[in-house]
Amino acid sequence: MKKTIFLITLLLTSKISFANNELCPQYPLPEIITTINYGTPNYISTPKQNIIKITGLKNPLNTMGLTIANFSIGYSINFSTNKINDGYCINISKINFEIGYKDLKVLIDDKYEKDTCEYDAIKKHEKTHVKIYQNELKYYAKLIIEELKYLLETNHSFYINTIKNEKELRKNIDIMINNNENIKLLKQRLLKTIITKNQKYDSKEEYIKVKESCNDW
Numbered sequence: 089m090k091k092t093i094f095l096i097t098l099l100l101t102s103k104i105s106f107a108n109n110e111l112c113p114q115y116p117l118p119e120i121i122t123t124i125n126y127g128t129p130n131y132i133s134t135p136k137q138n139i140i141k142i143t144g145l146k147n148p149l150n151t152m153g154l155t156i157a158n159f160s161i162g163y164s165i166n167f168s169t170n171k172i173n174d175g176y177c178i179n180i181s182k183i184n185f186e187i188g189y190k191d192l193k194v195l196i197d198d199k200y201e202k203d204t205c206e207y208d209a210i211k212k213h214e215k216t217h218v219k220i221y222q223n224e225l226k227y228y229a230k231l232i233i234e235e236l237k238y239l240l241e242t243n244h245s246f247y248i249n250t251i252k253n254e255k256e257l258r259k260n261i262d263i264m265i266n267n268n269e270n271i272k273l274l275k276q277r278l279l280k281t282i283i284t285k286n287q288k289y290d291s292k293e294e295y296i297k298v299k300e301s302c303n304d305w
Contacts, residue, residue, distance in 0.1 A: 127192030
C-alpha cells in the first residue's frame with residue numbers, strides 16, 4: 089500500500105534578463121491571486137497489474153490500493169509590453185496561481201467489488217493517505233505562495249531583445265519560478281514529507297488491521 093507522488097514541473101527553455109532602473113521604468117506591483125487546489129479523490133477500480141506498474145512500491149504483491157497525487161503550479165497571466173530602445177520591457181500586471189493537485193487518484197484492485205467489506209476496508213485505508221497528501225499541501229502551499237508573491241513583487245518586469253510570441257514570453261515566467269531555489273526546496277520537502285508519512289502509515293500492523301477487518305479475507 090505504499091504511496092508515491094509525481095511532481096509536474098514547468099518546462100524551461102529560454103533565458104531572461106530581469107529589469108532594472110536602467111532598462112525599464114518603475115511599474116506598479118502586480119495583482120497576485122492564489123488558489124490552493126486540494127484535489128477531489130477519484131476512486132478507480134483497476135486490474136492489479138496496473139497498480140503494480142507504479143514504481144517505488146515497497147511490497148507490490150501485497151498492494152491492494154494506491155493513492156497518486158499530481159502536484160503542480162499553474163498560472164494565468166496578464167502583462168503589458170512596452171518598446172524601449174533596442175528591446176521591450178514586459179511588465180506583469182496580474183497573475184493568478186493555482187497550486188495543488190489537478191489529479192488525486194485512488195486506485196483499488198478490481199478483484200474487490202464495490203460495496204463489499206474488502207473494498208470498503210481498502211477505501212477507508214486510502215482515505216488516510218488522501219488526508220496525508222492534503223494536510224501536507226495545506227502547510228507547504230502557504231510557504232510556496234509566500235515565495236511566489238515575493239518573487240513576483242521583486243521581479244515583475246523583465247527585458248527581452250525580441251518578441252516572438254506570447255508562448256515565448258511565458259517561458260520567461262517559467263524560468264523565474266522553476267529556477268527559484270526556495271521554491272524548488274519547498275517542493276522537495278513536500279514530496280519527502282508525503283513519502284515519509286505514507287510509508288510510516290503503511291506499517292505491517294496497519295496491513296494486518298485492514299485484513300482482519302473482514303471475515304475470511
